[in-house]
Amino acid sequence: MPQLHVDGATLTYDDEGPRDAEAAPLVLVHGWTADRHRWDHQLAHFSTARRVVRLDLRGHGESTGAGARSIGGPARDLLALLDHLGIDRCVLAGHSMGGMIAQTIALEHPGRVERLVLVNSIARMTYSRGRGLLMAVSTLVPFRLFVAANIHRAFAPGHPREEIRRHVRASASTPREVVMTCYAAMRDFDVLDRVGEIRVPTLLVHGYHDVQLPVGQMLRMAKAYPDAEVRIVDAGHELPVEKPAELTAVLDRFLTARA
Template sequence: MIRTAHVNGVDLSYREEGDPAAPTLVLLHGRTADHNNWNPFIRRFAERFHVIAPDLRGHGASERPGRYELPDMAEDVVALLGALGVDQAILIGHSLGGVVAYHLAMNHPERVSLLVLEDPPAPVPHERPALVDDSPMMVETERQIVSPDPAWAEGLKRVTAPTLVLAGGPASHVIAEPLADLIPGAKLVTIGVGHLIHADAPEEFWAAVGRFLE
């Protein structure tokens, strides 16, 4: 079911499936996508979990407030969980959604029981090709991705949830592997199909995540 909540000063659209009494699992999509990016998996996860799949601010049917600081995007999700009465959740985030997920996990470690990061950019400085899309969301998020606050890498030490980092290997344009060293005890699994692991290798993604969630 698609719903909308006003949280942290913005209207967020989200899809909710599964038994609300089951453990909550939050799916966070990548940049320029929305909750529909997870459609092949939502019902499968909903067999075991209370699934929440929001459209991040600036995406899908959610509000475009003109401010796209990555820590704020994480606070949107925290506020959504609070509005839904959820104290703790499993987080699975792809790309930008993975960045949002690790910000949430390092700033609110008590809110995250398990953390799955699918090929998100690690908070280390790096160069990338110039953007074609000059929308505020793209420009602001790209600035933070290529030149992250140095405190973010240090902040990852505060993550307490068991963490799985899925990297897309050399075919990916994203540098995710350093996350496994920055997050205490994190496990790194490489599925060498590039950045869109859950789309291009869905059964490998499902198997790796399933083993971790067990």
């Protein structure tokens, strides 16, 4: 598997699909405590016709490095990877924290983004009462319990328990320092007053049952986007693994209609 050394971190990534495709490369960015395999379904589907890149953010999955103290840190990592791969302009898709990273790049480097896709993501972090309580007690409870509580809340009611347990185990393997610094970085993230500057076609996909980042927060953000398409899916916060085929179909229609 290819890796890139960036600023004290080793980033593991996948780069698949035809390099000579007319369509812009699709770059997939996962969320907090997750890894690049959140995008398995999208990679398999889209890499048949276009170049697809995905990475494990620093400290996540098979990448090393300390946690990000601001969303700008992983945004710089991703830009370094795009430079390394010779990708000047791409379709940038991010889930949850990955969407925050994608918005940061779209604002600070607008020429690098042809289209933007935000999955279960928002422009300003506003905690629900339950999420705020979890944050308040995060230093008082065992780390695995803190992670498990967050992951369990991320799925819509009725999702298979064994699959949730598998994601809890994977998330709990992320180093505590990485988990907590990224959590703080998300807490401080706020570009809501600037998203009107993002002029590229944007797709906002959200789970109706998302209690981590409630759909109402996404709809508030959508009003500020000049060119936004909104899709609500019967899922929770972990849309890429709860309804992978449905997410792929929504993304495919967006890219085809905008081609």
